Amino acid sequence: MDKLKESSVLNSLFFNLLGFNTPVVYVENNMRDDVDFLQKEVKVSLSDQFETTVKPFQFLITKIREFYDFDMFNPFISAYFKKIVVLKESVSSIEELYIHLQEDIEIFKELNKIKHYLRQNNSDIYISHTNLFRLESVEKSDFQDYNFDSKYISEFLIDVSRTSNVYLHFWNKNKNALSKHLFDWINYAKKSPLIQEQEYNEFSKCYWDDLFVFNSKSIPNEDVEEILTCGKIVNIIRVLFEIEIVTNTDNPFDSGFLSNKNIEIIKYNRIVSYNDFFLRPIDYDKFTIRGRRYDLEMRFAALYSEKIEREINILYDVLFLRSYLLYKDIFDQITNSEFMDQKKFRELIKGFSNSNLYSFNSQVSSLSVYLLKLLNCQNKTPTDELFKNPIEGLAVDFHPKYLRYFISPKIFTELGIINRFLVNIFFVSQKLEDYLLNDTSVKSFSKLVYLLLNQIKSTEITRINFTDILEFQPKLKLQIKKLLNSYYLTNSEIFQEWAKLFSISFQYIELKESNQVVNEEEYYNKAMHIIKDIDILIEKYGDDNFIDFLKK
Structure with a gap:
């Protein structure tokens, strides 16, 4: 009879080891759901004497039910199931079964540690790169x-x-x-x-x-x-x-x-x-990863550095006015009749555009109005929203094929601001130089402002080469930041004074181009007052890049 009972218990053990209860051997389920499986007991209905016999299998029997929820354990569970099926056909005693399952007990112990770790870290899923x-x-x-x-x-x-x-x-x-x-x-x-x-x-x-x-x-x-x-x-x-x-x-x-x-x-x-x-x-x-990166950089340079260098040339020649003759040709073609004719001006600048890389356009607002709005200035600038001189609205759209992948819209916007600032500087400077050379009238205003603008024009803008894909972009960002700061284009108080200086300069040029009488001394006094205000502000905020030489 005992042998029959043992055979029945052994047969039931196989089912329990696969995760199924039987009437003979079963996991007691009349306890709370939150109780750990290790605390739940395996019961034998035939006789209490067999409960001691099946006790060594309790860990496997309870854990196989728990591990169902862990897909990451599937390879081990599948191998374990196959082994149980094979053992069912070859094992004839409970003791022999226990000996065969020693390795599986050790594996399940290690799997249980992993499961415990995941629960401690509030993770229901297995992420191979971080969890284990x-x-x-x-x-x-x-x-x-x-x-x-x-x-x-x-x-x-x-x-x-x-x-x-x-x-x-x-x-x-x-x-x-x-x-x-x-x-x-x-x-x-x-x-x-x-x-x-x-x-x-x-x-x-x-x-x-x-x-x-x-x-x-x-x-x-x-x-x-x-x-x-x-x-x-x-x-x-x-x-x-x-x-x-x-x-x-x-x-x-x-x-x-x-x-x-x-x-x-x-x-x-x-x-x-x-x-x-x-x-x-x-x-x-x-x-080596570094060697791979170097190899790829060399391949990229061989393919695209020459093409990108051409776009960099455009950036410096056109946006930073390194090729001043391009702008001089535009400046020289502006005559009296074109001061009021925006349509004619737009047609004029089309002929100077390169549709593949850059194009000239005419903005609605002057640089002074545009930038003061960006700087959230509350004070009104003297510059009219509807400017008379088309140069005040002249801007460049730079649309490179390659550099656009390395430059953010913010950088393009900052480049545009610097470009428009330099265009104003160069235009006013050229006109004042013409008056100084060709006009016999009083020249105090022309000389004062011309000297100041020439000092600004002398700021060195060094061309950055595209020798390294990783170095060009941060160098360009730093250069733009320095230029914005050195021109004081990020300081609302100082730029308000620049705006006033641009305003009276364009008024002065309009009068001269229209052959009207100009009170040179009046404009000189206005310019001196603005320059003194700029000097005071510069001493407050930073180094004097442009004004100091006038005191000598």
């Missing part, structure tokens, strides 16, 4: 090659045996997932849970800086930028090449004889072959 591992950087020479496995060492945050199957499974899963994400990003700019795309269309953000973000704390901080940069370069090369395919009129598929479908096919094939040629995958087993 901390990645530590192995110190290596910059010139030494190594692969991902030696670069990043995974360390369990929980106490499990480093040689166990559980540890090796999750270590490899984490390592392989991380390695694949990084490898695909560095080679192909492929997005993943590790590196994601975000919205960046804010005024102060740009494509290069803000499109991609690193969405993990697994990688050491010193490596995050290196890794991000690699994929960003691959992505920007692909984007720029695709644009060139679409816009390059020399390509045969731009012909009207080809359908849009054919264009897409050729475009796809061209990009694939291009990537195959220029973006050959690195040797997975032998590379």
